[in-house]
Amino acid sequence: MRIKLEKRREPSMAMLVVTPVVSVLVTMLIGIVVFDLLGIDGFKAVTDIFITPLITSYKWQDVAVKAAPLIIIALGLSVANRAQVWNIGAEGQYIVGALCATGVGLAFGTMGGPVVVTLMVAAGVIGGAAWAAVPAGLRTRFSVNEILSSLMLTYVAGHALSYLVGGPWKDPEGRNFPVTAPLVDSQTLPVLGTSTVHLGVLVAVILPFVFWYLMSRSVFGFQVRVVGSAPNAARHGGFDGKQTIWLAMIISGGMAGLAGALEFTGVLHKMDLGFASGYGFTAIIVCFLGRLNPIGCLIAGIVLAVTYVGGQMAQTSVKIPSSTAGIFQAMMLFLILASDILVRYRIKLVKGAVA
Amino acid sequence: MEDSLTPRLELNGITKRFPGVLANDHVSFSVRPGEIHALLGENGAGKSTLVKMIYGIMQPDAGEIRWNGQRITVANPKAARKLGIGMVFQHFSLFEAMTVLENIALGMDASIAARDLEAKILAVMGQYGLKLEPHRIVSTLSVGERQRIEIVRALLLNPNLLIMDEPTSVLTPQEVEQLFVVLRQLASEGCSILYISHKLHEIKALCDSATILRGGKLVDTCDPSVETSRSMAEKMIGGNLKEIQRKPGRVFGAEKLVARGLSVPKDGPFGTALRDIGFSVRAGEIFGIAGVAGNGQNALMMALSGEVPVQDHGAITVSGAEIGRLSAKARRLVGMASVPEERNGHAAVPDFSLADNAILTGRDRMGMVRGGMINAQAARTYAGEVIEVFAVKATGPGAFAESLSGGNLQKFIMGREILQKPDVLVVSQPTWGVDAGAAAAIHQALVDLAAQGSAIVVISQDLDELLSLCDTLAVINEGRLSPAMAVADARIEEIGLLMGGIHGSEPVGENTHAH
Numbered sequence: 001m002r003i004k005l006e007k008r009r010e011p012s013m014a015m016l017v018v019t020p021v022v023s024v025l026v027t028m029l030i031g032i033v034v035f036d037l038l039g040i041d042g043f044k045a046v047t048d049i050f051i052t053p054l055i056t057s058y059k060w061q062d063v064a065v066k067a068a069p070l071i072i073i074a075l076g077l078s079v080a081n082r083a084q085v086w087n088i089g090a091e092g093q094y095i096v097g098a099l100c101a102t103g104v105g106l107a108f109g110t111m112g113g114p115v116v117v118t119l120m121v122a123a124g125v126i127g128g129a130a131w132a133a134v135p136a137g138l139r140t141r142f143s144v145n146e147i148l149s150s151l152m153l154t155y156v157a158g159h160a161l162s163y164l165v166g167g168p169w170k171d172p173e174g175r176n177f178p179v180t181a182p183l184v185d186s187q188t189l190p191v192l193g194t195s196t197v198h199l200g201v202l203v204a205v206i207l208p209f210v211f212w213y214l215m216s217r218s219v220f221g222f223q224v225r226v227v228g229s230a231p232n233a234a235r236h237g238g239f240d241g242k243q244t245i246w247l248a249m250i251i252s253g254g255m256a257g258l259a260g261a262l263e264f265t266g267v268l269h270k271m272d273l274g275f276a277s278g279y280g281f282t283a284i285i286v287c288f289l290g291r292l293n294p295i296g297c298l299i300a301g302i303v304l305a306v307t308y309v310g311g312q313m314a315q316t317s318v319k320i321p322s323s324t325a326g327i328f329q330a331m332m333l334f335l336i337l338a339s340d341i342l343v344r345y346r347i348k349l350v351k352g353a354v355a
Numbered sequence: 356m357e358d359s360l361t362p363r364l365e366l367n368g369i370t371k372r373f374p375g376v377l378a379n380d381h382v383s384f385s386v387r388p389g390e391i392h393a394l395l396g397e398n399g400a401g402k403s404t405l406v407k408m409i410y411g412i413m414q415p416d417a418g419e420i421r422w423n424g425q426r427i428t429v430a431n432p433k434a435a436r437k438l439g440i441g442m443v444f445q446h447f448s449l450f451e452a453m454t455v456l457e458n459i460a461l462g463m464d465a466s467i468a469a470r471d472l473e474a475k476i477l478a479v480m481g482q483y484g485l486k487l488e489p490h491r492i493v494s495t496l497s498v499g500e501r502q503r504i505e506i507v508r509a510l511l512l513n514p515n516l517l518i519m520d521e522p523t524s525v526l527t528p529q530e531v532e533q534l535f536v537v538l539r540q541l542a543s544e545g546c547s548i549l550y551i552s553h554k555l556h557e558i559k560a561l562c563d564s565a566t567i568l569r570g571g572k573l574v575d576t577c578d579p580s581v582e583t584s585r586s587m588a589e590k591m592i593g594g595n596l597k598e599i600q601r602k603p604g605r606v607f608g609a610e611k612l613v614a615r616g617l618s619v620p621k622d623g624p625f626g627t628a629l630r631d632i633g634f635s636v637r638a639g640e641i642f643g644i645a646g647v648a649g650n651g652q653n654a655l656m657m658a659l660s661g662e663v664p665v666q667d668h669g670a671i672t673v674s675g676a677e678i679g680r681l682s683a684k685a686r687r688l689v690g691m692a693s694v695p696e697e698r699n700g701h702a703a704v705p706d707f708s709l710a711d712n713a714i715l716t717g718r719d720r721m722g723m724v725r726g727g728m729i730n731a732q733a734a735r736t737y738a739g740e741v742i743e744v745f746a747v748k749a750t751g752p753g754a755f756a757e758s759l760s761g762g763n764l765q766k767f768i769m770g771r772e773i774l775q776k777p778d779v780l781v782v783s784q785p786t787w788g789v790d791a792g793a794a795a796a797i798h799q800a801l802v803d804l805a806a807q808g809s810a811i812v813v814i815s816q817d818l819d820e821l822l823s824l825c826d827t828l829a830v831i832n833e834g835r836l837s838p839a840m841a842v843a844d845a846r847i848e849e850i851g852l853l854m855g856g857i858h859g860s861e862p863v864g865e866n867t868h869a870h
Binding site for chain 2: 009010011217218219220222225226229230232233235236237238239240350
């Protein structure tokens, strides 16, 4: 008996859906085994990270609030990745988006209201898009690899953040901590009742359906898919490859900027160095776990948010560092990429011992 | 020398099953040492599957392979090469970003110093008259040149059996003759050759025997010298072969497509610049552009299709309107359609459905777009119409392009453009790697489209195709186009000389390519 990979005539739609689920399950299985080997109750650790937040109703709002930025960023990345444009700098665009919202908020002083908040969020979108436009311009004009330029700009954004919160925008009343003054209430996003669930969560629930509709039905969605799948065919069909790169970068940057502005106005209400929390990188995992599909991103965003919340819970319940969640997240990405082969190939057991 | 009574290669009852199809059904034949044996059949008849099993890429489900009388299992291509089986594929396996030399070095099982390998390559090329620059980057080479890499790669192994899959599809008559000299030389040295082709007159000219497959089954093993091309073709397709039907006494209408002073600079260091190209095609006329691969056909195709618009807006006109700077999309809107030579990834997206591939070029003319949104139903309907009118073998509009055989996909692509009723259609290599039945259907469709008043340009390296299909012919060489000539008055020798140009079709020996 030997194992053989046989190419499928057409990519398997079933596998496209099944493999992300399997990846998550296998990640959990590996987690149980590894933790048990380390002398920790693996089953409890894994259930705490993956299951408990889902069955503990008072944790739901935490999950929702954490999922929102992941979903919104991942939606933008799904468009870019479909066009085979690799925006690795969403984290930077997320930071710049929030900074732009901060700048607008500060400019209005104590003035607030829906118009000001809308302007702040719009500034976030524009800032994120502009930050992503730099790699787009470098790529289309000078053939600079956008993976490197967008990633490096993340560090620039991080330094801009620390300069602004530690300098010009530092809270005068803040006992010299590098943090901006908290937003006045009228500059923050409305929340649901007494919960922490803010308007941005609603945006994160609605946008996937908008993206799904546009990507599957519009000429633009078609253009992105063709450019990503067969650039020469796209040119033959009359689609402009450079324009597609521009749009893909700007959309993904704009979404990251939107997520940053919503996080700032909806959750944190002030900017400090802790704002760079890695959502922009985790969203890459969300995007692939969601199969570059907007609805998939919605589901995968919730899964990843669960691991964040669960990681914190496991910290106290089984005494493992909360960064364990990061290991699980990375493992999921690894497994989903590895299991991609099952979409195009099937595994066959062949009789006979042919070497 | 081996006993000439023992076949070099013998297949007994070879069967290979794929999900849903029986690709080979108890196929048996044998090839003697020094014999040139043709393997003939339509696309999808099972030829490729059969040779893949001989070359060790696949394993048969049943049956045996004997090599010099010994029953063998060919585990993989490396084992095949060790036995002395070489293969030149129809689809090349080359790394585009690497040089010719690096590509050949990568294909070698034993590692050889680059300098020695280069000397060996030059020796083989000199011996067999195959022209190739070892240090050129593959991405800059034409299809014909790429094929030569594969041939050299196979010959370097001194094979006892050489499998050639559709080797002449992209060669000039002179190059085909040269290849035949190479193959005959190899055969006289005792090397057996398994020659896969659709071109029946080539098989008659070259092969000692022919095995014909149809639908995975062996139909006949015959002697091509006593058969006619027609009789073999009919065995192959299992029916009567259709010839191109033309209405007599056709007259051409007004000039539809005119190129005047069309010049395009080189695209990259190894590209070919187009220099002052001029021609005109009238309504109802089929205009052929002959030429050896790599003489500017790609650049001309890009310029005509609009994939690379030209600076001089007036260099190309359609029905009098200047279109030089228009994009491919804008040109389709004024009635100019095109079909590039590469099906997979250029004319069609392999992992898209046929309906989505219909959207690719038909979306504007066939009303599939409204307010930036795609009408998926219209796309499916149109794809279904193409499938039906052009008898494309596919499960339906939802079938992925990559699931179709080459001939069927080409029929779909041609049909997708033709049913849009373009005023001008530019096609490149319309029947490359396509079986006789599909080629005949495509040719007939082009003739019919011209009869409805469209102007058609066919860029092809297959001179037979151009001579049977076109009304007018010009030859492209080094980016220049010869004056047009009526096919009825054209002499093959003259065309051959124009095609040769200064590149010549003589063996490499006398020039070392100093440009």
